[in-house]
Amino acid sequence: QQQVKQSPQSLIVQKGGISIINCAYENTAFDYFPWYQQFPGKGPALLIAIRPDVSEKKEGRFTISFNKSAKQFSLHIMDSQPGDSATYFCAASKGSGYALNFGKGTSLLVTP
Amino acid sequence: ETGVTQTPRHLVMGMTNKKSLKCEQHLGHNAMYWYKQSAKKPLELMFVYNFKEQTENNSVPSRFSPECPNSSHLFLHLHTLQPEDSALYLCASSPGDRLTNEKLFFGSGTQLSVL
Numbered sequence: 001q002q003q004v005k006q007s008p009q010s011l012i013v014q015k016g017g018i019s020i021i022n023c024a025y026e027n028t029a030f031d032y033f034p035w036y037q038q039f040p041g042k043g044p045a046l047l048i049a050i051r052p053d054v055s056e057k058k059e060g061r062f063t064i065s066f067n068k069s070a071k072q073f074s075l076h077i078m079d080s081q082p083g084d085s086a087t088y089f090c091a092a093s094k095g096s097g098y099a100l101n102f103g104k105g106t107s108l109l110v111t112p
Numbered sequence: 113e114t115g116v117t118q119t120p121r122h123l124v125m126g127m128t129n130k131k132s133l134k135c136e137q138h139l140g141h142n143a144m145y146w147y148k149q150s151a152k153k154p155l156e157l158m159f160v161y162n163f164k165e166q167t168e169n170n171s172v173p174s175r176f177s178p179e180c181p182n183s184s185h186l187f188l189h190l191h192t193l194q195p196e197d198s199a200l201y202l203c204a205s206s207p208g209d210r211l212t213n214e215k216l217f218f219g220s221g222t223q224l225s226v227l
Contacts, residue, residue, distance in 0.1 A: 002154065004154070009152070034215075036216075041220060042218075042220050043116070043202050043204070043218025043219050043220050043221055044155070044202075044216075044218050045217075045218065046215050046216065089154075089155065099157045099160070099168065099170075100155075100157070100216070101154070102154040102155040103154060104152060104153060104154050105152075105154075
């Protein structure tokens, strides 16, 4: 049973546009929601993470929006750049001591 | 470079072969993990070691055998694999004195093909 559902599977955005990737979860015990970025030939790397006590977290051009009542969270990439082209994974866990449950990933292509 | 090194980068093996994947972390972390990454599937946690002791085994078939001789090294021994085991195998580590998933540092993975 997939614990975290991620959409879309792939996304094409023009340079300068906003990329939006969505994730949904069912387990209300989840309290840690990271996003990982993976470039071809590399392992995933932590990009940004949020806890449910806030509704939004911003780091540079990357923002996580969190909707606890809807059990959804999303990654927004503002002013998307070709260098942002990568696969993005959302994940969720019940916190320290518990394994991360990953989404299936979104392949993002930012065109020049 | 994340400080987690995996070798080999690519491996092709027959179903009757025995091979091993190696992972080394240079970050002083105490927890190490094996993940399996298959196309269009979520990353699957296979094994977790915390202070060299296996703390999690996610119902992985016995043809995969992990070994953690110290907190810096992790191996995955492979034998009599099936073609469906072909995937990218990722090693990761995390800081802390217990299983802490707050920030995983992944290696670049070993791309395994089973013929």
